[in-house]
Amino acid sequence: MVGAGAATPAIAALLHLAGNPGGWVRPVLVGGVVGMAFLLVVVPRQAVARNAHTIGGPIAYRIDAAGVHTVHGFESNTLPWSAIRTVRRARGQILIPHQGLSDSKLRMSSIPTADLAATEQDRLLAVLRSRGAALTNTPTV
Structure with missing residues (x-):
């Protein structure tokens, strides 16, 4: 063009x-x-x-040993644990300030938590705060 x-x-x-x-x-x-x-x-x-059918569509989150993965209609991203600086709880979401993947700018990602039970939110927060280490430390019931 x-x-x-x-x-x-x-x-x-x-x-x-x-x-x-x-x-x-x-x-x-x-x-x-x-x-x-x-x-x-x-x-x-x-x-x-x-591509309107994919705009505003659901976003899927997956957390594993590599980091936090997000997938939506147009792209998928992986946020490695090493890039995450802190994790904060906010109204209806968990905020994840992190280093940019391609530059050194501070970026912000969020995971909505409104549909999660309180125990699920606490578990998610523990996994994110431990940078993935809590994935192997499942509580015994």
């Missing part, structure tokens, strides 16, 4: 310098502007409409 957007004015400028043979300068510029507007406005809307 960027190449086409940059090429259109360059071609129009070359045509203008050549004396506008055949009167092509204006149609090339108009076509380039309309084409770029189409690519920047219509195509993203079509892509979202085509």
Whole structure:
């Protein structure tokens, strides 16, 4: 898209310098502007409409020895235990501040806990706070 957007004015400028043979300068510029507007406005809307069934869909969480995995309609991510700094409980969720996976920026992830029982929330919090070590220390009943 960027190449086409940059090429259109360059071609129009070359045509203008050549004396506008055949009167092509204006149609090339108009076509380039309309084409770029189409690519920047219509195509993203079509892509979202085509994938609307996955937008806002459920997010699945899996916690294992490697870290915290999230999966949703467009992507899946793994947050390794080494990246997690702290774990905090907030209203209806557990917040996980962590280092970015591709940079050193501090990022925030969250796991909703509204549908979990109090014991399940405590167990999840214990596993996250222990950075996965509590996965092997299951309480005996």
